[in-house]
Amino acid sequence: MGPRPRPEAALTRVVSSTIQQFTSQQFTSQQFTGQQFTELSSIAKNRGCSVPTVSEQTKSTEAQPAGNKHEPSSTRSYSGVGVTPGRIIGVIRQMPSPVSEPTPGEQLSGTTADDAIAALRTASKAVHAELKNRAEGAKGASKAVLEATALMAADPLLIKGGIKLINNAGLTPERAIWEAGASVAEMLHNLGGYMAERAADVLDVRARIVAELRGMPAPGIPLSDTPFILVGEDLAPADTATLDPSIVLALVTSSGGPQSHTAIIARALGLPAIVAAAGVETLADGTEIYVDGAAGTITLNPGATERAAAAAWTTTSAVLSVFDGNGRLKDGHLVPLLANVGGAKDAVKAAAANAQGVGLLRTEFCFLGRDTEPTIDEQVEAYRGVFDAFPGKKVVVRTLDAGADKPLPFLTDATEPNPALGVRGYRTDFTSPGVLERQLQAIALAAEGTEALVWVMAPMISTTDEAEHFAGLCAAAGLQIPGVMVEVPSAAIMSASILTHVEFVSLGTNDLTQYAMAADRQLGPLAALNTPWQPAVLQLIRLTAAGSEAEGHHKPVGVCGEAAADPALAVVLVGIGVTTLSMTARSLSAVAAVLASVTLAEAREIAALALTAPTATEAKERVRAALPILAELGL
Amino acid sequence: MSERKVTIASRVGLHARPAGIFAEAVAELPIEVTIAMEDEPAEDAMDASSILSLMSLGAAHGDVVVLRAEGEGADEALDALVKILETDLDAE
Structure with a gap:
């Protein structure tokens, strides 16, 4: 059987692209209890996140009758790890528990x-x-x-x-x-x-x-005509299909982590969500709760304070849901905000969210799940769907990034002992020459007859030679604007030299972090190392920007890793000298709102605070303290 | 035993939505209909009203399958089913 397109795979794709975002973040998808939970808590503390505990206040008030007047508040609260911001009040519905396996060999008795x-x-x-x-x-x-x-x-x-x-x-x-x-x-x-x-x-x-x-309730999300907050242990991937965001107001789970399915689904749907909130599984259906998805807190019997906060969020989220398509700082300094997309459907959504172009088109969607290379015609059709969504705007196409966590049977060797350091990205051109040239040819053909401004970049470039060779291949294919990704620390250090051969660089902060810190992105125990807040990673970004200045032609330095989607880091990146940011379309409005609150001079001061911090935790704390708007917006 | 050979028209093959539409149509018939790939023996034919069987058949766009049925109305039923498979069900 050959590969076939999957018309019903759209949701899966949304979710899997979100999975990719999550794998770049600080946690793995393990569910944790006991010792792991303690480890998570310390990681979360390091990130400045809330830590899952049932609060002291909860324990003391639980033991007392409700309505005790000596207690300043009769509210009970729970906390977990906030994964998507949002403040909301609603009644809960518990997700029915999963169906248990009937006993093996269970025989009929008393019935025919x-x-x-x-x-x-x-x-x-x-x-x-x-x-x-x-x-x-x-x-x-x-x-x-x-x-x-x-x-x-x-x-x-x-x-x-x-x-x-x-x-x-x-x-x-x-x-x-x-x-x-x-x-x-x-x-x-x-x-x-x-x-x-x-x-x-x-x-x-x-x-x-x-x-x-x-005669038990059907597993899965409860049916309801009225909106509710869904509470459960963890959601399964299949639940996405039946989760209606106009009915489900927020997600709260007792287990799971920041990379659990619940978190992935919440991100994809933009729902406020808290995971690892131990104890919420005991709440009765119909209980009214207040959820703060940024702080990771759940409050029972919400009072005037919570109602005011929820009302304020409704206003804020309306502001945060709109990006006017013109990324800029308070002083008018322009910072184009682009979208990362993985195919034509994504591109149409990104255009609707007013993205100023595509800063990263992942072309793997054309190749993954296939046993053979797609034909040039197939590729042309796939790329054109994206280009057509952005007439007159920039679309940066990243050439095939196979290998490591994205193996392809016809390109990569699955038996490599160390795939992250192996033949991946641009390097597959060493072992399978021709695939890249045909892809560039397809990109050039797709660019003809569209109004998009097509740029191309190669992933996993390590040396000036490689950049020069790639620029040559682009020129041969008739592609005018070649660039490279800076993911390997050597490329960050050598950016001035690399930029003499290409027209732009784009920082892939996820891989740059993994390589700078020598910490596998997928490994939970290394989560604290794997954050772009690490001052060493910020220094490599600074070196890249400085290389562009030294080269002298003001060639663009973009960021298309997850760091660009974090509003606080976005300010730091601009202060360091990054010229464009590309992110998941859903983050555009929040990043734009925070950028508009600072001038370039202020962004530079904030960047200096992070660059000189001794630790990732301190870098983040210093920056957040300098950006009170984050707390105001509940981000 | 009536028999029809038909080429799968759906671009995605006999999968997902096209398989669902076809299985439902077969299930509504009063007779049993089997489906097999052109080169497979009749005894390996599968129940055409089963979406799981249809999907596991793995018939791609352009593949030829054989429909078989017995009994009263078999010919008319098969003719109607052939029309479904000759339509690009995924394009609708």
């Missing part, structure tokens, strides 16, 4: 096989009808996912498998469908690729049928 089969068929039909009903109310990608899962709930392959197990092994219908679902999921998993992804849908359907048989 025929009755068991009838019960299974009834449950299957009920789940089918419920999912179909939900599909009718859903839109776009969610609708397609729900329609497909509705059909799976009544699928003959699955149901007949269950019936066979009831007849032949005397199993209960719960256990029978559990095993039938497992074998279908395994079959799909073994088929690989697209089919393997559907295995999770079969397991979801299986859990729903078991819940139906047991």
Whole structure:
């Protein structure tokens, strides 16, 4: 089977691009308890984040009757790790607990096989009808996912498998469908690729049928016509399809971490969210709570203070949801704000959010999940979709960045002992020459006949020679504006020399941090090392900007890593001498609002505070103290 | 036994939405319909009303599949199903 496009994969793509953002951040997706939890707390403290605990106040007030007048406040509170800002009041709905596995070998007793089969068929039909009903109310990608899962709930392959197990092994219908679902999921998993992804849908359907048989609430997000705050242990990727952001006001989970699925979903949907808030699982449905997604706090029985804060956030978020398309400082100094995109759909969204162009087009979307190189025609079509969204504006295309965490069977060697230091990014041109040239040819062809101003850059450039060679390939393809990414510390140090051959550089702060600190981005225990607030990383950015000044032609120095999406770091970067910032479209408005609050002279002073700080924690603390607007906006 | 050969028209192949539309159409029929790839023996044919079976068949755009059915109305039913597979269901 060859690779195929996946029309219903749009949501998955939103989520996976968010996963990439998260992997660049300070935590891994492990769920933590006990010792890990303590480690997380210290990391969170180091980042200046709130630390998950049930507050002392909670413990003392819990022991007292409510309404005690000697207590200044009868409120109880919980805290966790805030992952998405926002202050909101609402009533909660608990996510039903996951369906537990029926006991292996569980035999029918007191009922006939025929009755068991009838019960299974009834449950299957009920789940089918419920999912179909939900599909009718859903839109776009969610609708397609729900329609497909509705059909799976009544699928003959699955149901007949269950019936066979009831007849032949005397199993209960719960256990029978559990095993039938497992074998279908395994079959799909073994088929690989697209089919393997559907295995999770079969397991979801299986859990729903078991819940139906047991007379338990269906797993997944509760149905409601009125808005609520969703509280649960952690969300699963499948929950994204049914999470309606117009009904769900905020997400609060008792476990999970800053890279958990809940956090990823919250980021993708822009919902206020708190994770690792131990104790919230005991709250009753209908309880009114106040959530502060920046501080990571949850308050029960919200009072006048909380109501005022929530009302103020409504006003602020309206301001923060709009970017006027003209990034600038208080003194009018222009800082173009661009978007990072991974395909045409992203690009259309970014254009709607008034991004001033694309600062990073990840071209991997054309290549990932394939066994062979896409043809030039396929690539041209894919790139043109992005270019067409930005007529008259800059679109910076990053050439294929395969390897390390993005392996490609036809380009990279999966057996490398040290893939992050291996043949990845631009280096695949050493081992598979031709792929890059064909991609540049496709980019040039796609650029013809569009009004976008197309720039191209190579990832993982380490030396001046490589930059010169890449510029030569671009010139041969007829591409006028070649540039390189600065992700390897050697490129930061050599930027003046590199810039004599290319027209611009763009800092990939995620990889630059990983290489400067020698700390794998994916490893939880190294999370505290992996922050762009590390003064050493900021110094490398400064060296890059200084290299551009030394070269003398004011060639642009951009940042397209996650650092650009952090409003506080954005100020530091501009103060250091970065000329453009590119980020996920959702962050544009917050970054623009904070940049507009400082002059260039102030940004330089703030940058100096960070550059001279001895530690990452202190750099961040100093900068936040100098930018009171962050607290005002709840960022 | 009636039999029809048909070329898959959907650009994404017989997957996801196209597979769902087809499986639903088959499920509404009073007769059993099987589906197999052109070069596969009839005994390996799968239940065409199962979306899971259809997806695991892995029929891509341009592949030829064989539909088989028996009984009253089999020919008319297969003709209707052929029309569905000859349409690019993903384009709608």
